[in-house]
Amino acid sequence: MTQQQTAGPPSAGHADLAEEFLDRQTTLSRIRNILHRYPAVSPALVLLIAVVVFGLLNDRFLRVENLSLITQQVSVVGTLAIAQTLIILTAGIDLSVGAVMILSSMVVAQLAVNNGLPAPVALLAGLIVGLAAGALNGFLVTRFRLPPFIVTLGTLNIFIALTLLYSNGATVRGSAMPDMLTWTGSTFPVGPVRISTGVVVMLLLYIAIAFILGKTAWGRHVYAVGDDKEAARLAGIAVNKVLMSVYLAAGAVLAVGAWIQIGRTNAASPNAGLDLNLDSITAVVIGGTSLFGGRGSVWGTLLGALIVGVFRNGLSLAGLDVLYQTLAVGILIILAVSIDQWIRKVKS
Amino acid sequence: MTAADLQTNGSKVRQPIMQARNLVKTFGRVVGLDGVSLDLYPGEVLAIIGDNGAGKSTLIKCLTGAEIPDSGELTVSGQPVHFKRPQDARVHGIETVYQNLAVSPALDVASNLFLGREERLAGPLGKIFRVLDTKGMRRKAKEELTRLGISTLQDVTVPVENLSGGQRQAVAVARAAAFGSKVVVLDEPTAALGVRESNQVLQLVRDLRDRGLPVILISHNMPHVFDVADRIHIQRLGKCAATITPQSHTMTDAVAIMTGAATA
Numbered sequence: 001m002t003q004q005q006t007a008g009p010p011s012a013g014h015a016d017l018a019e020e021f022l023d024r025q026t027t028l029s030r031i032r033n034i035l036h037r038y039p040a041v042s043p044a045l046v047l048l049i050a051v052v053v054f055g056l057l058n059d060r061f062l063r064v065e066n067l068s069l070i071t072q073q074v075s076v077v078g079t080l081a082i083a084q085t086l087i088i089l090t091a092g093i094d095l096s097v098g099a100v101m102i103l104s105s106m107v108v109a110q111l112a113v114n115n116g117l118p119a120p121v122a123l124l125a126g127l128i129v130g131l132a133a134g135a136l137n138g139f140l141v142t143r144f145r146l147p148p149f150i151v152t153l154g155t156l157n158i159f160i161a162l163t164l165l166y167s168n169g170a171t172v173r174g175s176a177m178p179d180m181l182t183w184t185g186s187t188f189p190v191g192p193v194r195i196s197t198g199v200v201v202m203l204l205l206y207i208a209i210a211f212i213l214g215k216t217a218w219g220r221h222v223y224a225v226g227d228d229k230e231a232a233r234l235a236g237i238a239v240n241k242v243l244m245s246v247y248l249a250a251g252a253v254l255a256v257g258a259w260i261q262i263g264r265t266n267a268a269s270p271n272a273g274l275d276l277n278l279d280s281i282t283a284v285v286i287g288g289t290s291l292f293g294g295r296g297s298v299w300g301t302l303l304g305a306l307i308v309g310v311f312r313n314g315l316s317l318a319g320l321d322v323l324y325q326t327l328a329v330g331i332l333i334i335l336a337v338s339i340d341q342w343i344r345k346v347k348s
Numbered sequence: 349m350t351a352a353d354l355q356t357n358g359s360k361v362r363q364p365i366m367q368a369r370n371l372v373k374t375f376g377r378v379v380g381l382d383g384v385s386l387d388l389y390p391g392e393v394l395a396i397i398g399d400n401g402a403g404k405s406t407l408i409k410c411l412t413g414a415e416i417p418d419s420g421e422l423t424v425s426g427q428p429v430h431f432k433r434p435q436d437a438r439v440h441g442i443e444t445v446y447q448n449l450a451v452s453p454a455l456d457v458a459s460n461l462f463l464g465r466e467e468r469l470a471g472p473l474g475k476i477f478r479v480l481d482t483k484g485m486r487r488k489a490k491e492e493l494t495r496l497g498i499s500t501l502q503d504v505t506v507p508v509e510n511l512s513g514g515q516r517q518a519v520a521v522a523r524a525a526a527f528g529s530k531v532v533v534l535d536e537p538t539a540a541l542g543v544r545e546s547n548q549v550l551q552l553v554r555d556l557r558d559r560g561l562p563v564i565l566i567s568h569n570m571p572h573v574f575d576v577a578d579r580i581h582i583q584r585l586g587k588c589a590a591t592i593t594p595q596s597h598t599m600t601d602a603v604a605i606m607t608g609a610a611t612a
Binding site for chain 2: 033036037211215216217218220221223224227228230231232233234235236237294295
């Protein structure tokens with residue numbers, strides 16, 4: 001009894017102290033909390049700093065023509081990265097995005113040029129190819145419960161082979177295509193700059209996907225599935241349906257990416273853009289979306305794609321070898337993942 | 349509930365809300381449930397206790413649609429039901445708080461409360477563009493938390509991972525209470541909590557019962573069970589060893605029945 005009396009008040013005091021201690025925030029932990037809540041803040045800062053630094057290093061960097069060029073250089077990877085973001089948000093990864101886009105672009109170009117189909121029909125066929133590829137990935141991931149990494153590693157090779165078989169390895173030149181297919185490569189003037197249509201298409205996709213992810217139940221379910229699959233299932237979410245729809249949506253986005261690619265390169269080549277797989281993952285990771293799923297945004301991804309574009313462009317304007325661009329991108333990736341890990345510690 | 353039901357409340361003629369008869373569930377050669385029956389009456393807290401592997405979890409999984417029993421009958425309000433998925437049980441007004449909480453850490457409190465049954469805006473924005481009524485859901489989430497007397501959760505826009513164990517449990521319980529129209533099932537709700545947080549959760553359980561919602565409580569913690577339960581269902585080796593009340597037996601008796609040292 002006496003023991004309790006003496007032990008009672010101090011232990012209550014300890015509890016309060018402990019709570020105070022837990023509530024107390026250092027500047028660092030406050031920064032971490034902000035980054036945790038708004039994951040796009042850190043890539044935005046990196047982009048801002050990069051633009052300022054490269055602008056100081058070279059006057060040509062900040063010229064509007066150069067900035068417009070960067071957005072064009074980013075448009076294809078930026079679009080693939082939307083699809084990649086959707087899949088990474090579900091704690092998956094898609095190694096086949098570049099291959100699906102190339103396959104889709106070859107089908108569009110061949111049907112229009114070699115088979116003489118009208119451009120809208122060819123584009124529709126390209127969309128169907130994208131959806132079918134997404135359906136195959138989604139089917140293997142949901143029905144056979146195979147890890148997305150393995151599934152898309154397999155389909156990556158399958159799609160590359162299909163592309164080469166279908167095209168006989170031949171490139172279709174843009175000059176032979178109907179105007180509608182290369183429309184995404186056309187530019188229109190806005191004040192002193194020329195803006196590429198492909199960039200506008202990419203931005204519209206970003207707005208649409210950001211809206212769907214942020215404002216609809218489906219978007220919330222995508223995050224919930226990536227965050228904790230079992231919790232999502234127990235909360236009544238049809239996890240496999242959500243996963244399947246994510247792969248289908250990614251396939252549709254990739255088909256649009258194929259269109260932008262045809263316009264940007266003014267050709268459809270079976271050998272182009274195989275490194276776009278990794279570039280799209282790079283954009284997503286630098287953009288602050290977690291590879292573990294459930295955390296991130298497409299706006300972060302857009303920033304990530306722009307950061308890579310700005311680094312490559314800025315370093316080459318600074319007269320550095322391409323090798324150093326790749327080196328810089330590598331360092332960026334590791335920094336981005338380190339920051340993600342650090343932000344995640346908010347939990348514990 | 350009709351007036352007649354209320355009058356007979358407490359006597360043996362009252363109708364169980366949920367009834368299980370001879371549930372059998374095997375996993376390969378392992379027998380999880382070996383013919384278990386259970387009745388749940390309106391406005392009571394029924395605790396399910398038992399040693400590890402006694403079939404507690406399997407039993408509630410069969411009651412809540414997380415597992416499909418091999419044989420046996422299940423009725424809700426006298427109607428036979430066959431749950432194939434957790435959603436099926438939910439449609440019948442049975443809400444479950446799982447031991448691992450089943451909350452999505454990165455989503456905020458309001459999103460978690462409405463996870464899987466989000467509400468859309470009225471009008472074309474909601475119907476055509478399927479825009480979520482985020483503000484409305486946040487308001488309702490706040491109302492629900494206030495109604496349950498959960499005062500520690502004022503900001504429903506905080507991600508759940510920033511909450512303490514007790515607060516997360518409160519979110520999970522609030523979700524069940526908000527949508528469970530007939531039964532709320534709680535699997536080890538106090539297992540990971542401190543003393544004060546445990547007491548808050550137990551108070552929530554009493555509040556639910558006082559609102560007429562029957563609660564099934566699975567717990568290892570004898571003092572907690574004897575504190576809130578009206579009846580105690582003791583599982584042993586896949587069977588119901590006894591159903592006792594905190595008045596008829598002591599904790600020592602319950603442990604003895606649980607371990608097979610005694611029979612009821």
